[in-house]
Amino acid sequence: MSKNLVIVESPAKAKTIEGYLGKDFVVKSSYGHVRDLPKNDLAINVERGFLPVYEITEDKKAVVSELKKLSDKAEVVWLATDEDREGEAISWHLLEALKLDVKKVKRIVFHEITKKAIHKAIENPRTVDIDLVNAQQARRVLDRLVGFELSPVLWKKVRPSLSAGRVQSVAVRILVEREREISHFKVASFYNVRGFFDLGNAILKADLVRKLKDHEEAQSFLEKANGAAFSIKDIETKPAKRTPAAPFTTSTLQQEAGRKLGFSVAQTMTVAQRLYESGKITYMRTDSVNLSDFALDACKNEISSSYGPNYSKTRQYTTKSKGAQEAHEAIRPTEMSVREISGERNEQRLYDLIWKRTLASQMADAELEKTTATVAISTTDDVMQAKGEVIRFDGFLKVYMESSDDEEADDGNSGMLPPIKVGQNLDMQEIVATQRYTQKPSRYSEAALVKKLEELGIGRPSTYAPTISTVQKRDYVVKEERQGTERVYEVLTLKKGSIHGESKTEITGAEKGKLYPTDIGIVVTDFLVENFPNILDYQFTAKVEEEFDTIAEGKLEWQEMMKRFYNPFHKTVAQTIETAQRATGERELGTDPASGKPVIARIGRFGPMIQIGASDDEAKRFASLRADQSIGNITLEEALKLFELPRTLGEYEGKPVSAAIGRFGPYIKHGSVFASIKPKEGDDPYTITFERAVEVLQAKALAESQRLIKQWESHPDIQVLNGRFGPYIKSGKDNVKIPKGKEAAALTLEEVLDLVKEAEANPSPKRGRFGKKTAEPTKAAATKKAAPKKAAAKKAAKKSPKK
């Protein structure tokens, strides 16, 4: 048996370290935290000094019992968890959970995983820092109290099952406020002017320095320019330099992988995890931009041998992000000499990005020369400018160029200027004045939101990706592609002595993969900002972090801090439950011209809806908003249109035919049969004729008959069909998947009936349009009855293992 047990957080790390220590050491992993507050209970005794009651997390029971066995037999237990607040707490929880004898426990830390660093750590052990542990307990308890007291307020005042928290609520707020900025933004137009001058063997492009305010100014400028003489008045050349970006942290990796590779935040982390586990990169959840001496050396060698020593410049970067704890290195390749890796394409692409970024961070600045040529116009004091840029020494640009979120980065006016000299007369070819519009602020992408959160010090590298998915799971936020709208702009061209105007169109506001707050997200945010402004404050986390630091320094007792926070907070919670109005996001859109009644958009019991008639009106009518509509943006006309559907078109084969828009788009309904219609094919539920609807139904029946594998005369409502994902059974309205290994064509009626029965007994959870998850088909009566049954079954299941 080994004399020494070393416990680290990550199994990949354990494997590496075991190789650096002798056979007297066995290295195991805790797989992160091993104890936490229970999931379904507050588990904080507020009266007894906020005493938290921890339990061993369900999926860590096996880990803990193995570690317990090993630690009992070991002479020394080395707690080598990360050197940050959470890492210190993990060590303390291990101490408690394994009931370790303090005398044989040593706490060690290291920032880089090299033989030298590990041995140095072993030579400098310390004890567990209880102040730092208490700072973590304060963080944990505060988050639990905030989350478990705020969420129930939402259940009472907005809708059940909603959630609120220090991190997620602020994340949603950021999106809600941006959305408001966008909708309040007043778009203004102006004119850009660009001149094209013929130099014989090249064209010189120069832009009017001043923006022109409207059509009249543009027109009069072009009239002045008509027949004017143009000449080079001045040429100015200035040296400039560009410096490389720091090596990757979690947040910057997510941003660059999003921009350059089109990865989502979660996808970046999954791919990086695989690279880490196979030993190709260092740890991927980090806020540090530090590189180890080993890595700096490796970069220097790689750069010198590939590009020459003049391309090398060793630099150490310092973090700019608030609250960085820097327990790890920056994200880098473990071996700089490995330029390419084997593996999946996405792993290769991400590795390439990391390799280039790391190498570039240790390379020389790029040296540029920027030239600005000024063009004088004889008939006005206005001047035009031509700008060029020449790279004198490429430096780090040889391997890596950071991308930017700015969409209009390249205006076609960079690169080298053609040869010109001061005083030279220019032959004007044409001058074009183009109408432009001021840009609305852009919506956040996932990675841009992470960047913003990081700047505010909110959230940690390990939680950025989960936070983004939580706010989407709660229906506060949706990530989607939105179509732009067409916009007209004017182009005035002066050419060969005459001015010619034309109208052009462009698409504006189209956005792909951006985050949008939903109605429920907006209503919840407004409610929280109104009632809990301090928690929703962008500075809240930064303020409590300062106090956690004071606790970690041993200058403040954590219970004292908690008391100061909790007492007023809890009072506000109680008061809000008592006095706050239900939040519905109600907005009056106008008056229904047909009835003279008010038209109101609000959140109803089942989601966003339109109501015609006041709440005391007995004849009031309702309609649900479609998924692509929102309370904030819907117009009176669009709202009234919702009441025109479903349209009854007539009767076909004895059953009614109607048209409407459902969750999956516009459809024709015939009895209980649905057939989608596509606007692309010219069909629209508002205008489609009965004859066309019947054609659609017949086409669908034909397509289905072509995919038919099997059916039985005795059961006309059951069919075996070929679907997009393989064969399936169609029975009534629900489809049943055919299990693997079964030949669809060989199924007997008995087997099919069994499969259908089984599927009915175990319905797969369906996600409704209105957010709630229901195991039953969405019959209101069925869910009402099913709910208590489900709860009872769950209770029974909970109790039974104890017996």
Next chain:
DNA sequence: CAGTGAGCGAGCTTCCGCTTGACTT
């Protein structure tokens, strides 16, 4: 892919941060 939108009440939901697999679609 319906129409539902009021209220009752039991029993449920919920936080953040540290780690991986084991799952399904």
